[in-house]
Amino acid sequence: MNLQFVADGLAMGAMIGLGAIGLTLTYSILRFANFVHGEFIAWGAYTGLVVANGLIVLSPKSGSFGPFSFGWALLIGLFAAMLCGVALALLVDKFAFKQLRMQSNTIVLVIASFGLSLALRSLLEFFVTSQPAYYSRDIQMAVPLGLGVRVTPDQLLVLALAAGLLVVVHVILTRTHAGRAMRAFSENPLLAEVAGIDGAAVVRMTWALGGALAAASGVMLGITVQIRPTMGFDMLLPLFAAAILGGIGSVPGAVMGGLIIGLAEAGGVQLFGGSYRAAVAFLILIAVLLVRPNGLFGRRP
């Protein structure tokens, strides 16, 4: 076994981690498993594609820079994708879950999110067909890093972008009032209200942050793998596994969980072949639920 899986796993794990942050936050603040989260990933990836392709038509040079397969067109696309993630998340909250939250139990919310995710996925497929798409068809040369590990410049940039976003999220959660309010509300909603925090505003912020991060991870997945309407749905299992492994509500946990799932998947693929990729996340999920249901960083319920 060579160390290649470490590079692939970290790149994949960073994207899983980004997506899992939103999932863990929505889970701990809204108190239900939100399947729509996967669609923010796919919609984000396609928004990035549409915006980047539009810009490339206007200015062909924006298509690539340096050793990368993409250029600033896609960086603007990434920004647009995150805005789309925010907008979509806020719409979903306003028109679907706001009402349901007040009058329904968790099962209704989960089923509703499942149905809505199906609807959003079909809508996307209607617009873009189910054929896979790519931001760029350039073949990238992988650079040897030593110890038999080779990475593409794209992978490195995605890793750096993900790390940058993680720092931003960390600063938001620990240094801003909005972030503290989200943490406070996820720990104890009644006490948060007593301390003057408007729960409805916190819920909106949570959707927005989760939507933006999911969309960003969608664009990164598009860069390093490919873009498909079902890409978000396919990510749900690793996302849930990462969020639960890290401990629901824990942002550092979601990131650690994402990296562990990413590494385990890549290791599994190297040992047993690509068809077992999904099984790895599933096995970890089951094992965590059996052995340590609160996850690595989770609070006792």
Next chain:
Amino acid sequence: MTAPILEATRIVAGYEPGLPIVRGASIAAKAGEITAILGPNGAGKSTLIKAIAGLVLVSSGKITLADADITETPAHQHIRQGLAFVPQTENVFAGMSVEENLKIAVHILPKAARADRLEKTFALFPDLARQRQLLAGRLSGGQRQMLAAARALVVEPRVLMLDEPSAGLSPKFVASVFAKLVEIRQIGVAIVLVEQNVRAALAIADRAYVLVEGENRHEGTARDLANDPNVAALYFGAHTERAA
């Protein structure tokens, strides 16, 4: 006679429609006084102050704060109007530092006033000032109650309601929590104190209400109630026996 700052009149409140827990109870609290709410287990004391705090649905009755009707005000607005509440349990954010617990609360004030209020509050609670970065979940029981009170006081509320701040504390801590309440009363805050610890509560309170089955059973000055044989017979005979 000064007029009460907080008045809750004929409150009916509960957790499920048609199942009122508080059934017409009324209380009033004045600035610079400690108003105790006493009564046996399950009398509805906690439900009443949660209803005043906006956390339990009030189906009838009226709550006024300095003559403003706050019966329908959402819970998160109460603190902005000067009504602070310290719940009985889970009353600090355990996963956040002592300082973060206060920063969250002080945010409702204008930016220029926040740092000053934070430092004044730490001056009032020197034990907390020494442990600003400690996770609130690691504080001792007594210090937790202090932090919970500090969180409520950091915005200089006009009314401070506390639900059994002495519950689960050793006698030494009970004494220090109650001494702190007396200190806070001197600032001119109206304190509403729900307590099981009847003797200790009546010793520091100015007025008291005894609630039974969601209704006022007795009310009067703390001294009168402490000497009232009916009140003693009702329940604090039993309580002092248990404590002895």
